[in-house]
Amino acid sequence: MNLKERDKKFRQAFDKETQKIDKRLSNLLVGRKPGSLYDPCEYVLRSGGKHLRGYLVLLTTKAVGGKYSQSYNAALSVEILHSFTLVHDDIMDNADKRRGLPALHVKYDIDTAILAGDSLIAVAYKNLLKDCKNNIVDILSTFNQSVIDVCEGQSLDKEFEEKRNVTIPEYIEMINKKTGALIKMCCSIGAKIGDAEKGHIKALEKYGYNLGLAFQLKDDLLDIIGDTKHFGKNVGGDLIEGKKTYMLLKALELADKKDKIELNKIIRNSGIKKSEINKYKELYEKYGVFDIASEEIKKYTDHAIKALEIIPDSIEKEKLIWVANLMSERNK
Amino acid sequence: MNLKERDKKFRQAFDKETQKIDKRLSNLLVGRKPGSLYDPCEYVLRSGGKHLRGYLVLLTTKAVGGKYSQSYNAALSVEILHSFTLVHDDIMDNADKRRGLPALHVKYDIDTAILAGDSLIAVAYKNLLKDCKNNIVDILSTFNQSVIDVCEGQSLDKEFEEKRNVTIPEYIEMINKKTGALIKMCCSIGAKIGDAEKGHIKALEKYGYNLGLAFQLKDDLLDIIGDTKHFGKNVGGDLIEGKKTYMLLKALELADKKDKIELNKIIRNSGIKKSEINKYKELYEKYGVFDIASEEIKKYTDHAIKALEIIPDSIEKEKLIWVANLMSERNK
Numbered sequence: 001m002n003l004k005e006r007d008k009k010f011r012q013a014f015d016k017e018t019q020k021i022d023k024r025l026s027n028l029l030v031g032r033k034p035g036s037l038y039d040p041c042e043y044v045l046r047s048g049g050k051h052l053r054g055y056l057v058l059l060t061t062k063a064v065g066g067k068y069s070q071s072y073n074a075a076l077s078v079e080i081l082h083s084f085t086l087v088h089d090d091i092m093d094n095a096d097k098r099r100g101l102p103a104l105h106v107k108y109d110i111d112t113a114i115l116a117g118d119s120l121i122a123v124a125y126k127n128l129l130k131d132c133k134n135n136i137v138d139i140l141s142t143f144n145q146s147v148i149d150v151c152e153g154q155s156l157d158k159e160f161e162e163k164r165n166v167t168i169p170e171y172i173e174m175i176n177k178k179t180g181a182l183i184k185m186c187c188s189i190g191a192k193i194g195d196a197e198k199g200h201i202k203a204l205e206k207y208g209y210n211l212g213l214a215f216q217l218k219d220d221l222l223d224i225i226g227d228t229k230h231f232g233k234n235v236g237g238d239l240i241e242g243k244k245t246y247m248l249l250k251a252l253e254l255a256d257k258k259d260k261i262e263l264n265k266i267i268r269n270s271g272i273k274k275s276e277i278n279k280y281k282e283l284y285e286k287y288g289v290f291d292i293a294s295e296e297i298k299k300y301t302d303h304a305i306k307a308l309e310i311i312p313d314s315i316e317k318e319k320l321i322w323v324a325n326l327m328s329e330r331n332k
Numbered sequence: 333m334n335l336k337e338r339d340k341k342f343r344q345a346f347d348k349e350t351q352k353i354d355k356r357l358s359n360l361l362v363g364r365k366p367g368s369l370y371d372p373c374e375y376v377l378r379s380g381g382k383h384l385r386g387y388l389v390l391l392t393t394k395a396v397g398g399k400y401s402q403s404y405n406a407a408l409s410v411e412i413l414h415s416f417t418l419v420h421d422d423i424m425d426n427a428d429k430r431r432g433l434p435a436l437h438v439k440y441d442i443d444t445a446i447l448a449g450d451s452l453i454a455v456a457y458k459n460l461l462k463d464c465k466n467n468i469v470d471i472l473s474t475f476n477q478s479v480i481d482v483c484e485g486q487s488l489d490k491e492f493e494e495k496r497n498v499t500i501p502e503y504i505e506m507i508n509k510k511t512g513a514l515i516k517m518c519c520s521i522g523a524k525i526g527d528a529e530k531g532h533i534k535a536l537e538k539y540g541y542n543l544g545l546a547f548q549l550k551d552d553l554l555d556i557i558g559d560t561k562h563f564g565k566n567v568g569g570d571l572i573e574g575k576k577t578y579m580l581l582k583a584l585e586l587a588d589k590k591d592k593i594e595l596n597k598i599i600r601n602s603g604i605k606k607s608e609i610n611k612y613k614e615l616y617e618k619y620g621v622f623d624i625a626s627e628e629i630k631k632y633t634d635h636a637i638k639a640l641e642i643i644p645d646s647i648e649k650e651k652l653i654w655v656a657n658l659m660s661e662r663n664k
Contacts, residue, residue, distance in 0.1 A: 034484060034487045034488050034491055036487045036488075036490060036491045037483060037484055037487035088446055088447070088450060091443070091446060092443040092446065092447065110442070111423070111424040111490065112490075114420055114423060114424065114446055114449075115420070115424065115483055115486055115487055115490075117450070118420060118449070118450075118453070118479070118483050119479075119480060119483035119484075121450070121453055121479070122476050122477075122479035122480045122483065123480070125457070125472070125476045125479075126473070126476055126477075126480070129469055129472055129473055129476065132468075132469055136464075136468045136469060137461055137464055137468060140457070140461055140472065141458070141461055144454050144457045144458055144461065145454075145458075147450070147451075147453070147454035147457075148451060148454045148455070148458070151369060151447055151450050151451035151454065152366060152369055152451075154447055155366045155368045155369035155447055156366050156368075158368060158443065158444075158447075159366060159368045
């Protein structure tokens with residue numbers, strides 16, 4: 001089988017499993033009462049998404065010798081937990097849209113979104129508990145720590161809004177907690193449910209850690225060079241909101257005095273006008289920050305793949321490598 | 333030892349243990365970073381409270397033959413979980429004060445309160461996991477189900493705000509989920525951590541269920557006949573907000589046509605003016621709803637105590653009985 005054929009096969013397998021996850025999520029809370037709580041939850045769980053996190057749980061379980069069926073509920077669980085973070089983050093970030101649809105607090109209201117998010121946490125634990133047969137405290141602690149990390153990451157993100165000078169290492173720490181922790185956790189619990197040996201758990205956690213960073217940097221990059229149709233959000237949204245992304249921080253690091261003043265306006269004015277996006281895009285290009293970001297994404301992707309070396313060869317290991325490359329090359 | 337001396341001893345033991353819980357809660361998150369997340373959490377955990385829920389965990393563990401030390405982290409855990417519910421509920425209920433202090437979203441802002449609440453859930457699980465040595469999945473499922481129940485209860489409470497006709501059984505179902513579920517859970521996990529036999533777990537759950545209902549009805553009653561200094565909230569707050577309490581629903585059931593029109597104004601106008609509180613208090617008195625509510629509280633308290641019959645006699649069993657009586661007779 002040549003590489004192109006293999007990629008096609010892997011893409012089919014990915015689509016098949018994530019569609020299955022999507023279907024199970026969509027049906028999970030149908031008809032539950034009270035409707036004022038579960039209808040909004042259902043709205044979120046039916047709103048699609050890549051389901052990469054759930055797929056990582058399945059792949060890592062199988063990569064260490066387990067079966068998909070051992071971690072299916074855990075796969076749902078991480079997707080539900082991820083949904084919770086989106087719902088509450090969208091309130092805090094004043095985000096109107098999510099996956100091309102109105103955000104939950106826009107569709108309903110803030111109170112409903114707070115409560116729906118809360119119950120999604122509990123629904124996530126409920127599903128995870130179904131797949132806890134061994135290493136129970138370890139699996140739950142890992143899951144729980146990622147909730148703590150996500151909250152810390154979101155808090156740092158909010159702190160950065162007020163902070164004038166954010167360094168790139170600080171930024172990396174923030175996205176590692178806000179996005180990376182959950183992806184790392186997926187790989188960790190997948191491996192632990194599959195009863196992996198310690199070294200393999202560590203390797204898969206390292207894979208997840210690096211994948212998470214690559215994933216978030218790619219997200220930052222797509223926010224400005226992606227197209228609306230593919231990306232599902234408005235291009236340049238981070239600039240409009242004055243977010244301190246990797247690109248902005250890197251550009252600030254490299255820019256001359258004059259350009260630095262321009263770039264600092266993004267921060268000082270808490271964002272720019274839509275009409276100014278191209279001006280800043282050109283500034284970013286001038287200092288090559290898109291290329292630098294792409295190199296960073298490649299670096300983390302390579303680290304992720306390298307971490308898998310000690311995992312015994314298998315089709316799932318190949319799929320994990322494929323996922324890492326897919327994430328770093330995606331355009332949405 | 334006569335009854336009065338015994339009560340004094342029990343009060344001292346209660347104070348001693350709950351002060352210990354209070355101290356541990358106060359110090360739990362000191363100095364944790366990021367401060368933008370943990371300072372608000374600390375503010376909540378330092379704001380006091382009766383710590384009845386934590387005490388119930390300890391008592392039930394010991395009542396089935398275990399030791400306080402087995403369930404000390406679980407006791408903290410239920411208090412932390414309770415704090416989470418208060419933080420998010422106060423946002424949704426537009427409550428400005430909590431335990432005599434500014435509510436968290438007033439002291440900080442709504443975003444901070446959402447995120448602090450979220451992380452308190454995870455901190456609660458983290459502490460509970462420390463005391464999970466046996467029956468792990470059962471204990472965590474019980475804990476988790478109470479989170480789901482609390483969310484459902486809060487949702488029903490919000491539904492009732494819009495609903496014209498709420499029956500008393502519907503109201504009881506709502507307070508059972510919103511308040512009772514957590515109290516029942518405390519007794520259930522206390523017993524399970526103590527490795528109790530099934531019949532004893534059931535008995536203690538029944539105790540908790542009835543105690544929870546008595547507790548919430550008493551809260552409703554104190555809202556209108558308590559005094560501000562003791563109660564820590566504004567007297568008549570439920571009337572001002574137009575809340576459908578047990579008293580209001582009972583009064584509507586019993587009132588003649590003319591008075592029913594007056595009472596319905598509370599609902600139609602989504603609350604009354606502060607100056608009207610006494611008028612409605614008199615209406616409630618006219619139909620004897622304070623006495624009826626007190627009888628209901630007594631009924632649930634008696635059910636709670638009766639449920640303990642099959643638990644072997646011990647000082648902790650006596651303390652559980654004492655707690656039930658204390659809660660139904662409290663004035664704050």
